[in-house]
Amino acid sequence: MALTDWRSIHGETFSGKRALVTGGAGFIGSHLSEALVDLGAEVVVLDDLSGGDLVNFDSYRERAGGRLTVIEGTILDEATVTKAVDGCTWVFHQAAWGSVPRSVAMPRKYHEINTTGTLNILEGAKHAGVSRVMFAASSSAYGDTPTLPKVESMPVLPRSPYAANKVYGEAMMQAWALSYAQGDAGQAFDTACLRYFNIFGPRQNANSAYAAVIAAFAKALFVGEKPVIFGDGEQSRDFTFVDNAVQANLLAARHKDKLNGEVFNVACGERVTVNQLAEQMAKIIGRPELTPEHKPERAGDVKHSLADLERTRSTLGYEPLVPFEAGLEPTVQWYEGEMKG
Numbered sequence: 001m002a003l004t005d006w007r008s009i010h011g012e013t014f015s016g017k018r019a020l021v022t023g024g025a026g027f028i029g030s031h032l033s034e035a036l037v038d039l040g041a042e043v044v045v046l047d048d049l050s051g052g053d054l055v056n057f058d059s060y061r062e063r064a065g066g067r068l069t070v071i072e073g074t075i076l077d078e079a080t081v082t083k084a085v086d087g088c089t090w091v092f093h094q095a096a097w098g099s100v101p102r103s104v105a106m107p108r109k110y111h112e113i114n115t116t117g118t119l120n121i122l123e124g125a126k127h128a129g130v131s132r133v134m135f136a137a138s139s140s141a142y143g144d145t146p147t148l149p150k151v152e153s154m155p156v157l158p159r160s161p162y163a164a165n166k167v168y169g170e171a172m173m174q175a176w177a178l179s180y181a182q183g184d185a186g187q188a189f190d191t192a193c194l195r196y197f198n199i200f201g202p203r204q205n206a207n208s209a210y211a212a213v214i215a216a217f218a219k220a221l222f223v224g225e226k227p228v229i230f231g232d233g234e235q236s237r238d239f240t241f242v243d244n245a246v247q248a249n250l251l252a253a254r255h256k257d258k259l260n261g262e263v264f265n266v267a268c269g270e271r272v273t274v275n276q277l278a279e280q281m282a283k284i285i286g287r288p289e290l291t292p293e294h295k296p297e298r299a300g301d302v303k304h305s306l307a308d309l310e311r312t313r314s315t316l317g318y319e320p321l322v323p324f325e326a327g328l329e330p331t332v333q334w335y336e337g338e339m340k341g
């Protein structure tokens with residue numbers, strides 16, 4: 001399903017080594033696991049299936065042979081984490097609860113999963129001999145400042161418990177890398193934070209807050225309805241196809257120098273308006289006459305979001321692999337398949 005030939009980029013770097021993907025049954029985690037499988041790694045997934053689904057392995061479980069182990073369990077259980085992380089060189093920590101409104105309603109639960117869960121992962125990794133933990137951070141750390149593009153050196157402004165969890169996760173990544181240059185097994189221990197911007201692609205739960213607009217447009221267009229846009233549609237996002245997030249993780253994992261929990265934006269660096277998104281999707285689906293219907297703007301919506309990629313480029317050698325338009329087509333096709341059941 002991936003549009004990217006990972007072997008041609010990363011060769012044998014990951015081959016024969018063990019990696020833990022927490023939240024690997026979810027959207028981004030399942031793509032990361034798939035890339036690692038294709039790169040010859042031994043992949044362990046730890047997921048409690050609270051948001052993910054085992055069907056996300058269907059397209060590559062066979063290809064993985066015996067190199068994919070799925071542990072159905074929670075990052076909140078230290079013994080389970082210890083088992084999952086055993087023998088791993090890398091941890092890609094994707095497990096989290098993700099909805100901003102739900103985090104406002106359930107701040108304690110979010111703290112437990114997203115913050116205490118992250119502590120368990122860091123402690124487990126440090127103990128087990130892991131050399132680097134990659135943390136799924138979020139552009140929500142930037143809050144609603146109008147300044148564009150968003151640069152990692154800008155102050156953080158978490159506006160929800162979820163954003164606060166992610167900012168604290170970054171702080172923990174930094175503190176652990178600086179406090180424990182060596183892990184308990186004597187290994188060099190390091191961390192990196194990847195701030196994802198509106199990641200989209202196949203296998204994204206249509207009910208996910210991140211997928212909201214793409215999923216909602218797909219749902220409308222496939223039944224011959226006009227997509228609904230709140231406001232004038234000129235609000236923009238840095239929509240980022242999932243392969244780009246996978247690539248940023250792989251580059252961070254194989255980086256030679258210590259990263260000390262440094263934060264990196266992960267995006268396309270392209271500004272796509274919601275009007276453009278609706279037009280593109282209608283074109284892909286073959287219903288260009290289904291032009292959007294505009295409704296009043298929703299309070300609290302951030303007008304624009306766009307990442308500066310200078311640090312990610314210069315430190316990690318990152319370049320977006322799949323531009324927005326190229327990623328949109330397979331995504332729309334996937335939603336079509338899902339809707340047909």
Ligand SMILES: NC(=O)c1ccc[n+]([C@@H]2O[C@H](COP(=O)([O-])OP(=O)(O)OC[C@H]3O[C@@H](n4cnc5c(N)ncnc54)[C@H](O)[C@@H]3O)[C@@H](O)[C@H]2O)c1
Pocket residue numbers: 022023024025026027028029046047048049050051052053073074075076093094095096097098113117136137138139195196197198199200205208210
């Ligand atoms: N999708 C985006 O645009 C985006 C943007 C910013 C940050 N992120 C972060 O990226 C990560 C992956 O996001 P996603 O979009 O793939 O979401 P997702 O919900 O598809 O994946 C998260 C996975 O974590 C698992 N999980 C949740 N709680 C768990 C627990 N206690 N123990 C074990 N597993 C648990 C879920 O079952 C799910 O499979 C998350 O940390 C999210 O906060 C995503």
